[in-house]
Amino acid sequence: MIAGGGFAYASYRNSLKEARSDQNLPDKSDITFNGEKAEDLNDVNILFIGSDSRGDDQGRSDSLMIAHYDSKSKQPKLVSLMRDMYVDIPGHDKDKINAAYSYGGPELLRKTISENFGIGIEYFVIVDFDSFPKIIDTLLPDGVQIDAEKDMSEYIEASIKKGPQKMDGETLLQYARFRHDAESDFGRVRRQQQVLNAVAEQGVKVTNITKLPSVLGKVEGYTVTNLPSSLLLSAGTDFVLGKTKPIETLTLPIEGSWENGYYEHAGSVLEIDTAKNKTELNKFLED
Structure with missing residues (x-):
């Protein structure tokens, strides 16, 4: 048993090191993130940030999601946050929610979500456009249906x-990012949820317990995250063993709670009923 555990850990560490040498994301030690635990200790909330950064420019967050996992009921949930929502950003008045990442990185984005929607987020994961295809090709080398x-x-x-x-990883990234149609970001967010559901469902089918440490090490290495390895392995094991329920999804703003707006400093925005969206989000995560 000890030998098996040692082999698994070595496999995880080797894959992690290999992936980290193949990406250009910032070092975790350079990022401030004062995570807040969820009120229910069985719940974990993770902020997923798809970054469009180039070089030394942190850029704005291209995709924003909150992944929620109830370790007791084994229920995963995914909340997509429309990046053009016009919200209060602590220390910066009102702006698009994705501007918070540019102003103050993951920590200011966490504070912004907490202030506007009342959600405590303990962990973060940053993925950039160079890393995403590599993650997909690691999980599903034969492509994603x-x-x-x-x-x-x-x-x-x-x-x-x-x-x-x-689709291979690069094609899947293009599909998930496409927004040049009448639906714009609304269609793009729906496709992102479609992609993540497909990756989760199909990734589980081709990953077994023996391969899990190596796969998780590779995936973690292609991101910047403060997720503990123990939590990643525990949740990953639940998925691989088929213990989890189907992923439930929500998109903010909810239907009937927004209208188009425009401000010179922000451009086109979504004016939202913050209270209504806060109530709906908390209800979704608590059910």
Whole structure:
């Protein structure tokens, strides 16, 4: 048993080291994040940040999600936050929510979510556009089966046709980022949820307990995160062993709680009913 545990740990560490040498994300030690535990100790809230940073420019967060996991009921949930929501950013008045990442990194983004929606977030994960395809190709080297909603070719590097198909990591990234249609970010967020559901469902099918430490080490290495390895392994084991329930999803702002707006300093924004969205989010996570 001890020998098996040692082999698993070595496999995890080797994969982690290999992946970290293959990415250009900031070092975790350079990031401030004063995480808050959820009120229910069985719950874990993780802030997922898809960064569009280039070089030394931190940039704005291109994608924002809160992953929620109830370790008792084994219920995973995923909340997508529309990046154009016009909210109060501590120390910066009102602006688009994704501007918080540019102003103050993950910590200011955490504070912004806490102030506007009353959610405590303990951990963060940052993934950039260079790392995402590598994560996908690590989890699912034979590709991800996706039923593409429409033909996509303009404004993206890939050429995607409507219908069922397998996508590699780079093509999947282009599909998830596409927003050059009438739905704009609303369609893009829906496709991001479709992609993550597919990756979670199909990744579990091709990963077994023996391979799990190596896969998790590789995935963790392609991100910047303060997630403890023990939590990552525990939740990953639940998924691989089929203990978890299907992922439930929510998108903020909810329907009927927003309207389009414009401000010179922010551009086009979504004016939201903050109280209504706060209530809906907390209800979703508590149910």
